[in-house]
Amino acid sequence: MIKRIFKRQALSLLCATALGLTAVASTAHAQDEAATVDEQYIWDLTDFYPSQDAWEAELERLRGEIDGLKKYQGKLGTDSKTLLKALEAQSAFSKDLLRAWTYASNTRNTNLGDANGQAMVGRMQALFQAASASQSYVAPEIVGLGAERVEELIKGDAGLEKHALYLRDTIRQGEHVLSPETEKVLSLMGTALGSSQGARDMLANAEIEWPKITLSDGTEAHLTNAGYSLHRAAANREDRVAVFDAFWGRYKDFESTFGVTLNGEVQANVAMAKARKYENTLEYFLSGDNIPQDVYRTLVKVTNDRIGVLHRYFKLRERMLGIEDIGYHDIYPDLVQTDLTFPIEKTRDDMLASIQILGPEFSEKFAKASTDRWMHVYPQPGKRSGAYMSGSAYDVHPLILLNHQDDYNSASTYAHEWGHAMHKVLTNENQPYELSNFSIFTTEIAAIAKEILLQEHMLEQAKDKDERLFYLGYALEQMRGTFFRQVMFSEFELAIHEEVEKGRALTGARMTEIYGEILKRYHGHDEGVMKITEREMIEWAYIPHFYYNFYVYQYATSIAGAAYFVDQMKAGGEKEVKTYLDFLKAGGNDYPVEILKDAGLDMSSDAPYNAVIDRMDAVMDEIEAILDGRAIK
Numbered sequence: 001m002i003k004r005i006f007k008r009q010a011l012s013l014l015c016a017t018a019l020g021l022t023a024v025a026s027t028a029h030a031q032d033e034a035a036t037v038d039e040q041y042i043w044d045l046t047d048f049y050p051s052q053d054a055w056e057a058e059l060e061r062l063r064g065e066i067d068g069l070k071k072y073q074g075k076l077g078t079d080s081k082t083l084l085k086a087l088e089a090q091s092a093f094s095k096d097l098l099r100a101w102t103y104a105s106n107t108r109n110t111n112l113g114d115a116n117g118q119a120m121v122g123r124m125q126a127l128f129q130a131a132s133a134s135q136s137y138v139a140p141e142i143v144g145l146g147a148e149r150v151e152e153l154i155k156g157d158a159g160l161e162k163h164a165l166y167l168r169d170t171i172r173q174g175e176h177v178l179s180p181e182t183e184k185v186l187s188l189m190g191t192a193l194g195s196s197q198g199a200r201d202m203l204a205n206a207e208i209e210w211p212k213i214t215l216s217d218g219t220e221a222h223l224t225n226a227g228y229s230l231h232r233a234a235a236n237r238e239d240r241v242a243v244f245d246a247f248w249g250r251y252k253d254f255e256s257t258f259g260v261t262l263n264g265e266v267q268a269n270v271a272m273a274k275a276r277k278y279e280n281t282l283e284y285f286l287s288g289d290n291i292p293q294d295v296y297r298t299l300v301k302v303t304n305d306r307i308g309v310l311h312r313y314f315k316l317r318e319r320m321l322g323i324e325d326i327g328y329h330d331i332y333p334d335l336v337q338t339d340l341t342f343p344i345e346k347t348r349d350d351m352l353a354s355i356q357i358l359g360p361e362f363s364e365k366f367a368k369a370s371t372d373r374w375m376h377v378y379p380q381p382g383k384r385s386g387a388y389m390s391g392s393a394y395d396v397h398p399l400i401l402l403n404h405q406d407d408y409n410s411a412s413t414y415a416h417e418w419g420h421a422m423h424k425v426l427t428n429e430n431q432p433y434e435l436s437n438f439s440i441f442t443t444e445i446a447a448i449a450k451e452i453l454l455q456e457h458m459l460e461q462a463k464d465k466d467e468r469l470f471y472l473g474y475a476l477e478q479m480r481g482t483f484f485r486q487v488m489f490s491e492f493e494l495a496i497h498e499e500v501e502k503g504r505a506l507t508g509a510r511m512t513e514i515y516g517e518i519l520k521r522y523h524g525h526d527e528g529v530m531k532i533t534e535r536e537m538i539e540w541a542y543i544p545h546f547y548y549n550f551y552v553y554q555y556a557t558s559i560a561g562a563a564y565f566v567d568q569m570k571a572g573g574e575k576e577v578k579t580y581l582d583f584l585k586a587g588g589n590d591y592p593v594e595i596l597k598d599a600g601l602d603m604s605s606d607a608p609y610n611a612v613i614d615r616m617d618a619v620m621d622e623i624e625a626i627l628d629g630r631a632i633k
Contacts, residue, residue: 041377047396048103055103069134077145080156087163095433098392111382113206129190136183143174162434176276196264197547211246215239223247225385233332240329251538258541259508265547270500281497285550289439290591302609303487309613310484311524328536335473342411351415354457379403387413389420394433398424412451419450427587441592444558452566472623479616482559488522490553515540560608
């Protein structure tokens with residue numbers, strides 16, 4: 001149970017925006033290392049522990065309780081009271097453990113190169129492994145009781161109701177639960193099997209010496225992961241080409257090393273799936289949320305069937321940029337240039353205005369939370385790139401890491417991460433700890449819905465057609481980045497796992513080949529839509545989410561779900577808003593597909609995916625109508 005909670009909460013709840021998938025660019029905030037940042041924009045971790053010494057003391061206490069977790073071994077089926085005591089002890093321990101993890105991991109993430117933060121996380125990982133090993137008997141013992149006995153025990157004490165989903169889920173996955181001895185061995189191997197991600201992150205974020213180039217205006221661009229994210233959108237096309245040449249060239253220098261780290265992750269996944277007797281690795285990773293493989297494969301099929309809509313987008317981008325030979329380096333510039341800026345205070349005000357549809361209670365909760373010190377807002381040297389919400393500490397509050405740069409992408413990212421955070425707030429207020437562990441499959445819907453609400457608010461506030469074109473262009477890029485791009489990543493992730501499952505060698509060069517084939521198909525290389533060169537085929541090495549294991553497909557399913565809920569609320573009234581809020585409050589009280597069915601959304605059908613693609617077509621229709629009205633050819 002400890003391992004299950006850790007995998008789904010401590011890792012998965014680092015919920016990140018898909019559009020800025022791996023890095024949000026540094027700005028003047030990052031470049032001026034001496035700049036003073038208002039403490040309001042630096043999170044306050046004393047809400048978790050008053051000091052690191054207090055955290056150290058808690059770690060020692062938890063370490064001392066590990067052996068005590070074994071005392072119920074062989075006794076779970078005695079009676080309902082005993083089973084309840086055992087599960088309550090697990091819950092209390094895991095809740096405190098995740099609070100300690102939240103403090104340690106977020107301390108580290110503000111400076112990845114700091115040895116103290118690295119050591120804190122290493123000690124937490126060791127503690128998780130020890131705790132997981134001490135509880136390795138639980139699942140086999142529950143499975144051994146059988147479904148009938150487990151149901152009798154649940155009925156025997158009302159206190160077990162909040163544990164019922166876990167108990168029934170363990171029975172459901174019973175054929176994949178191994179002997180207590182084997183489970184213990186696998187638990188002890190947990191840290192070793194997960195080491196590839198840490199090696200990759202250290203290499204990409206702290207150890208590679210990233211190139212510096214001089215742009216056409218004389219600016220020196222330091223092409224770290226964050227610097228690339230900023231400068232890839234340069235208005236000057238020659239600058240963009242130079243950025244891509246230098247940045248991807250440096251990744252290519254380390255192709256073999258990145259290949260080793262990702263291959264290590266894939267090999268570990270395939271081995272674990274085999275050990276647990278799953279048909280394949282995809283089934284293994286979908287099984288935790290009880291999501292049918294058909295959801296994943298239907299998503300990929302529908303996307304490929306309608307890939308022409310994505311190709312239409314690239315042709316429209318080509319038209320709006322005024323070029324005739326669109327390349328991969330032309331994907332990121334804004335379709336419409338704007339002088340609009342989105343400092344953090346304005347961003348908060350815009351989001352507050354955009355969520356009024358959700359009612360005064362929701363708006364007031366956000367208004368208060370967003371002025372508390374839950375966020376680490378600006379870039380700084382060594383800080384983890386990108387953005388995420390960390391919500392594992394049930395008794396405290398979520399944390400949000402941003403790298404805000406005062407542009408609309410940062411504003412949308414802000415809305416996304418606060419969508420996760422407010423989902424966590426409502427879940428924790430309405431569910432016990434045991435049912436608060438919502439799925440990425442559902443919380444990405446909550447996050448992207450807030451992005452869409454902000455987007456529609458900004459469209460309503462647009463002062464002229466140029467500003468409207470800017471937001472429509474961003475909406476298109478969101479659908480490209482959050483839907484089509486994530487499905488492309490999902491295809492690659494499935495392909496590299498299937499490569500190993502077939503017994504083939506998986507090197508960095510082979511990954512580049514596989515990724516390149518998929519990249520060409522999605523961007524219409526053979527159809528003459530966009531020429532893909534060998535330069536950008538190394539992009540797979542840049543994406544840390546490939547170490548999160550069949551994670552990214554949920555961005556694509558989630559933009560479909562988010563669009564559904566927003567459309568329902570906009571077209572409806574109080575009933576539709578209540579349905580959405582009830583969805584948020586449900587947290588993890590059922591399997592995610594069932595929670596969505598209760599809200600009227602069937603993710604196993606083609607309909608939600610076709611609806612998002614139709615939405616993209618409609619936005620392009622409006623843009624082309626505006627352009628045609630101006631006689632832009």
